[in-house]
Amino acid sequence: MTEADRSAADMRGRTHSGRVSMAMVAASAGVSGQTVSRVVNESPRVDPATRARVEAAMAELGYRPHRAARALRTGRSQTIGLVFTTLATVGNSRMLQATAEAAAERGYALTLVTASDGVAESFEKLSLQEVDGAIVLNEASALMADAQPPSGLRLVVVDAPTGVGFASVHSDHAGGAASATRYLLSLGHKTVHHLAGPASSFAAAERERGWREALNAAGVDVPAPARGDWGAASGFSAGRALSSASAVFCANDQMALGLVRALAERGRRVPEDVSVVGFDDVPDAANYRPPLTTIHQDFAALAHRAVSVLVDAIEGAASTERPEVVPTALVIRASATAVLR
Amino acid sequence: MTEADRSAADMRGRTHSGRVSMAMVAASAGVSGQTVSRVVNESPRVDPATRARVEAAMAELGYRPHRAARALRTGRSQTIGLVFTTLATVGNSRMLQATAEAAAERGYALTLVTASDGVAESFEKLSLQEVDGAIVLNEASALMADAQPPSGLRLVVVDAPTGVGFASVHSDHAGGAASATRYLLSLGHKTVHHLAGPASSFAAAERERGWREALNAAGVDVPAPARGDWGAASGFSAGRALSSASAVFCANDQMALGLVRALAERGRRVPEDVSVVGFDDVPDAANYRPPLTTIHQDFAALAHRAVSVLVDAIEGAASTERPEVVPTALVIRASATAVLR
DNA sequence: TAGGCGCGTGGTAACGTCAACATTCCTGAG
DNA sequence: CTCAGGAATGTTGACGTTACCACGCGCCTA
Numbered sequence: 001m002t003e004a005d006r007s008a009a010d011m012r013g014r015t016h017s018g019r020v021s022m023a024m025v026a027a028s029a030g031v032s033g034q035t036v037s038r039v040v041n042e043s044p045r046v047d048p049a050t051r052a053r054v055e056a057a058m059a060e061l062g063y064r065p066h067r068a069a070r071a072l073r074t075g076r077s078q079t080i081g082l083v084f085t086t087l088a089t090v091g092n093s094r095m096l097q098a099t100a101e102a103a104a105e106r107g108y109a110l111t112l113v114t115a116s117d118g119v120a121e122s123f124e125k126l127s128l129q130e131v132d133g134a135i136v137l138n139e140a141s142a143l144m145a146d147a148q149p150p151s152g153l154r155l156v157v158v159d160a161p162t163g164v165g166f167a168s169v170h171s172d173h174a175g176g177a178a179s180a181t182r183y184l185l186s187l188g189h190k191t192v193h194h195l196a197g198p199a200s201s202f203a204a205a206e207r208e209r210g211w212r213e214a215l216n217a218a219g220v221d222v223p224a225p226a227r228g229d230w231g232a233a234s235g236f237s238a239g240r241a242l243s244s245a246s247a248v249f250c251a252n253d254q255m256a257l258g259l260v261r262a263l264a265e266r267g268r269r270v271p272e273d274v275s276v277v278g279f280d281d282v283p284d285a286a287n288y289r290p291p292l293t294t295i296h297q298d299f300a301a302l303a304h305r306a307v308s309v310l311v312d313a314i315e316g317a318a319s320t321e322r323p324e325v326v327p328t329a330l331v332i333r334a335s336a337t338a339v340l341r
Numbered sequence: 342m343t344e345a346d347r348s349a350a351d352m353r354g355r356t357h358s359g360r361v362s363m364a365m366v367a368a369s370a371g372v373s374g375q376t377v378s379r380v381v382n383e384s385p386r387v388d389p390a391t392r393a394r395v396e397a398a399m400a401e402l403g404y405r406p407h408r409a410a411r412a413l414r415t416g417r418s419q420t421i422g423l424v425f426t427t428l429a430t431v432g433n434s435r436m437l438q439a440t441a442e443a444a445a446e447r448g449y450a451l452t453l454v455t456a457s458d459g460v461a462e463s464f465e466k467l468s469l470q471e472v473d474g475a476i477v478l479n480e481a482s483a484l485m486a487d488a489q490p491p492s493g494l495r496l497v498v499v500d501a502p503t504g505v506g507f508a509s510v511h512s513d514h515a516g517g518a519a520s521a522t523r524y525l526l527s528l529g530h531k532t533v534h535h536l537a538g539p540a541s542s543f544a545a546a547e548r549e550r551g552w553r554e555a556l557n558a559a560g561v562d563v564p565a566p567a568r569g570d571w572g573a574a575s576g577f578s579a580g581r582a583l584s585s586a587s588a589v590f591c592a593n594d595q596m597a598l599g600l601v602r603a604l605a606e607r608g609r610r611v612p613e614d615v616s617v618v619g620f621d622d623v624p625d626a627a628n629y630r631p632p633l634t635t636i637h638q639d640f641a642a643l644a645h646r647a648v649s650v651l652v653d654a655i656e657g658a659a660s661t662e663r664p665e666v667v668p669t670a671l672v673i674r675a676s677a678t679a680v681l682r
Numbered sequence: 683t684a685g686g687c688g689c690g691t692g693g694t695a696a697c698g699t700c701a702a703c704a705t706t707c708c709t710g711a712g
Numbered sequence: 713c714t715c716a717g718g719a720a721t722g723t724t725g726a727c728g729t730t731a732c733c734a735c736g737c738g739c740c741t742a
Contacts, residue, residue, distance in 0.1 A: 019727095032693075034691075040729095046691090050690080067412075068408075068471065071408075071412075072409040072697050077409060087438040088435075088624050109452045109453075111450045112423075114438070114445065128408070130407070232624065232627070235628070236628055261632075283429050283595075284595060287598050287602050363698065363700095364698080372722090375722060388721085406699080407698050407699070410727090413726095413728065684741105687740085689737085690737090692734085696729100705722070707720080709716105709719095710716095711716085
């Protein structure tokens with residue numbers, strides 16, 4: 001023990017790189033490097049006393065496992081990638097933050113890959129990054145449809161149709177949309193117009209489907225939907241087409257924001273003249289004018305599942321998360337009201 | 342050549358790991374591994390013909406350098422970290438996206454570190470991640486003030502005071518605030534109230550300073566500022582204190598959003614009764630009601646500088662970016678107007 | 683009491699790369 | 713014609729880790 005201590009001290013604790021290696025810990029604790037490795041990796045095959053001694057040495061020396069060395073040896077980088085096209089949509093931002101936290105919980109680093117340059121480029125970046133797997137956010141998922149991901153790269157796509165060759169996870173867009181539509185109908189509106197998201201988006205398609213089905217179920221007319229690009233400006237543009245509606249379900253909050261402004265400019269008040277419901281429940285929605293009734297998405301749960309599914313796949317465990325669709329909820333504020341008769 | 346080709350083919354192109362290594366490329370091109378390394382690293386000491394042959398072999402085999410192996414050997418991970426507390430403030434989201442793009446341009450991967458658990462925790466995560474350096478976003482920067490970063494970890498802090506031991510980069514908060522204030526004064530308002538950001542934030546302090554100095558320069562009264570936390574809800578709460586103001590400069594757009602709603606609830610119209618100017622120019626601001634006059638921040642430029650400064654430091658180059666403060670600009674929309682006399 | 687088995691542990695090699703040094707070949711000056 | 717010197721390329725080993733196998737010990741079973 002004393003001898004081991006001395007020999008560790010002789011090494012001055014550091015190599016030229018200033019790094020504490022496993023070998024130093026081993027020398028200090030008087031065991032082999034292999035045993036240190038077992039302690040670090042929580043192998044059960046270590047005597048408790050030995051384990052304690054090694055842990056003490058690690059603490060004293062300030063040992064940190066070297067990710068790169070481990071990655072080289074094991075072929076696993078303990079890193080997952082997050083692919084997205086933009087953070088301009090608030091939903092994506094929230095999803096990103098939630099994903100960062102969920103990944104950290106599972107002991108994985110999260111690296112960012114922007115998909116602005118198309119799929120091929122993204123896959124290129126992903127393989128360069130040597131991630132163990134990746135989570136692809138909704139907007140980018142449309143791009144993924146055709147391109148075959150490099151074999152061996154685990155993918156979980158958020159807000160993509162299930163069962164298309166990669167794992168997917170999504171919010172209950174259709175259910176949320178249906179409940180928004182039913183809510184509006186229950187307020188006495190004869191029908192509900194829809195400001196949809198971009199045609200390429202699965203989430204947008206699902207929300208549109210939920211709206212359509214709710215309308216059909218109620219036996220009311222299905223007006224042609226307007227279409228935007230998720231941005232507030234596109235919601236504003238849709239104001240013209242929607243100015244005579246009495247109820248509008250918007251595919252996201254930001255478009256609702258623009259729509260409400262457009263309506264106001266035309267002298268149509270919300271909710272007195274037009275009822276509006278959004279989707280996402282972004283943090284600002286409660287402070288829109290009027291406070292926006294909307295569908296809440298649980299991004300934390302969504303991110304958690306995406307990471308779970310991905311990490312389970314990476315680590316070879318059977319995915320325990322079952323139906324991979326996370327519930328949404330109507331939150332009633334002040335932008336929709338009963339029609340006056 | 343033919344022989345080299347055959348021997349490469351004999352290896353079936355892959356090891357058990359399915360990875361193409363330098364050695365395979367070397368065998369295929371009939372050169373040593375070292376020469377391949379030189380080609381990959383763009384060393385000038387390679388015969389053009391040889392270089393071409395190696396490049397052809399790399400392309401044919403689909404060679405990708407192994408980041409982990411390189412990191413192990415060189416001690417550099419070619420990765421930078423991004424530390425942030427939250428993405429709920431839209432400014433942070435935009436900064437993050439811009440940073441991801443800037444880092445990619447420089448050939449660095451960007452990994453996310455949330456700082457929700459305090460500084461020590463963040464530094465811990467950073468060293469575990471083995472990043473070559475890190476960019477710290479404003480909210481987190483206050484936390485950094487006291488804690489000493491681990492030696493050898495390069496840091497660039499965004500929106501922190503300059504010259505405090507680490508590099509920093511920031512927008513011209515004070516200048517932007519002053520120009521917002523002067524604009525409001527020029528509209529005929531007797532004075533300008535201020536809805537400030539959290540006291541712990543450098544950006545908030547700078548904006549407050551700019552506002553104060555502009556008021557002093559004009560020789561008008563400096564009312565006590567209200568204070569929020571960047572969120573729209575806190576802007577709404579500030580409505581009570583600010584309801585009798587004729588002009589308000591808000592430290593960010595989201596608080597302005599909440600404030601406008603609070604004002605509306607009190608029967609004070611914007612801009613007819615109260616003029617409001619924000620800060621950040623978030624994408625939604627043009628669709629607030631009324632469209633918000635605000636100070637535009639150039640997040641792309643800010644991110645670009647932060648990455649430049651950091652990467653230059655990592656690579657040992659003298660930082661060429663000089664004053665590290667990026668200009669802001671007043672964008673006039675409809676939330677502020679001349680006072681009626 | 684001999685054989686076997688599981689436990690805790692150690693030794694060795696290899697993951698893919700690059701720095702340092704070594705080697706070969708060619709050019710041109712003396 | 714010889715030899716210094718530089719350019720192009722090759723050889724060796726190490727970065728820190730873990731997989732695989734081997735070893736010795738105590739205990740159980742036949």
